[in-house]
Amino acid sequence: MPDLRIGDFSVARIEEMLTPGFAPDFLFPDYDPRILEAHPLLTQPGFRDAASGKLMSSMHAWLVRGRGLTLLVDTGCGNAKKRSAPAFQRFVDLDTPFLERLADAGVAPDDVTHVVNTHLHIDHVGWNTRLESGRWIPAFPRARYVWGAVETAHWLDGGAGLAAQPEATEVLADSVRPIRDAGLVDLVEDGQSIAPGLTMRVAPGHTAGLMALWLESQGETAVFCTDVLHQPMQIYRPDWNSRFCEAPDVARATRAQLLADAAERQAIVLPSHFGAPHGGRILRRAGGYAFAPLAA
Numbered sequence: 001m002p003d004l005r006i007g008d009f010s011v012a013r014i015e016e017m018l019t020p021g022f023a024p025d026f027l028f029p030d031y032d033p034r035i036l037e038a039h040p041l042l043t044q045p046g047f048r049d050a051a052s053g054k055l056m057s058s059m060h061a062w063l064v065r066g067r068g069l070t071l072l073v074d075t076g077c078g079n080a081k082k083r084s085a086p087a088f089q090r091f092v093d094l095d096t097p098f099l100e101r102l103a104d105a106g107v108a109p110d111d112v113t114h115v116v117n118t119h120l121h122i123d124h125v126g127w128n129t130r131l132e133s134g135r136w137i138p139a140f141p142r143a144r145y146v147w148g149a150v151e152t153a154h155w156l157d158g159g160a161g162l163a164a165q166p167e168a169t170e171v172l173a174d175s176v177r178p179i180r181d182a183g184l185v186d187l188v189e190d191g192q193s194i195a196p197g198l199t200m201r202v203a204p205g206h207t208a209g210l211m212a213l214w215l216e217s218q219g220e221t222a223v224f225c226t227d228v229l230h231q232p233m234q235i236y237r238p239d240w241n242s243r244f245c246e247a248p249d250v251a252r253a254t255r256a257q258l259l260a261d262a263a264e265r266q267a268i269v270l271p272s273h274f275g276a277p278h279g280g281r282i283l284r285r286a287g288g289y290a291f292a293p294l295a296a
């Protein structure tokens with residue numbers, strides 16, 4: 001995917017891995033295969049692996065640069081992590097060249113000024129840390145790590161997150177708590193700006209305190225909408241939640257609002273897991289929306 005220009009900012013995708021992920025009837029409990037006939041776009045190789053029928057799943061960070069900032073939106077799964085949950089075995093003991101790909105984009109770990117974790121799930125916080133001499137240390141030691149205050153309370157401060165998903169204990173231990181222990185976290189609330197043009201907005205449902213990052217510059221808009229949208233087919237069926245959404249009704253309402261806002265503002269939508277080309281625009285159509293992927 002080529003770099004994007006959003007006003008004064010550039011946006012690049014830093015890939016961790018791109019593979020067939022979940023079968024659609026596993027990821028979406030309400031899945032109906034007739035959606036593939038109604039919307040052939042969803043069968044293209046970037047979105048669906050024909051051999052397995054699984055949906056293509058990207059793990060990546062978004063690199064945002066401009067106005068003196070070098071910012072990563074989410075950090076994928078990370079290397080050398082131990083994961084016990086059966087659904088997450090593809091994330092165990094990874095050894096990907098993520099930092100090398102970041103270097104190929106011209107960014108060293110010490111160059112990163114901000115890391116935004118939209119939420120604290122396994123595949124969004126992994127490269128917060130790296131293993132050194134048996135210890136998990138911040139991968140970006142000069143950065144401020146930006147998390148939602150509600151999300152932090154949900155997982156770290158007695159909220160309901162761990163009660164519902166105890167398998168997250170090991171994720172918090174190796175990828176989240178070391179950052180807070182190092183004093184690198186800035187907690188944000190709904191509507192708070194990281195810097196001019198970069199605003200965090202609450203987008204709950206998938207998790208209690210998930211936040212999307214809106215980028216606005218010189219009349220252009222992009223939204224890093226994270227897991228509000230897991231796959232392009234949810235643009236056509238926004239009532240379909242993933243099985244990982246904690247509050248189904250809230251997630252549906254959030255998705256409906258994001259699609260309406262993105263269409264109204266002609267924003268480029270940049271999710272966390274779409275296959276190639278990884279983002280695009282939301283178009284209104286009779287009875288709903290359609291997806292216009294970014295040009296290669």
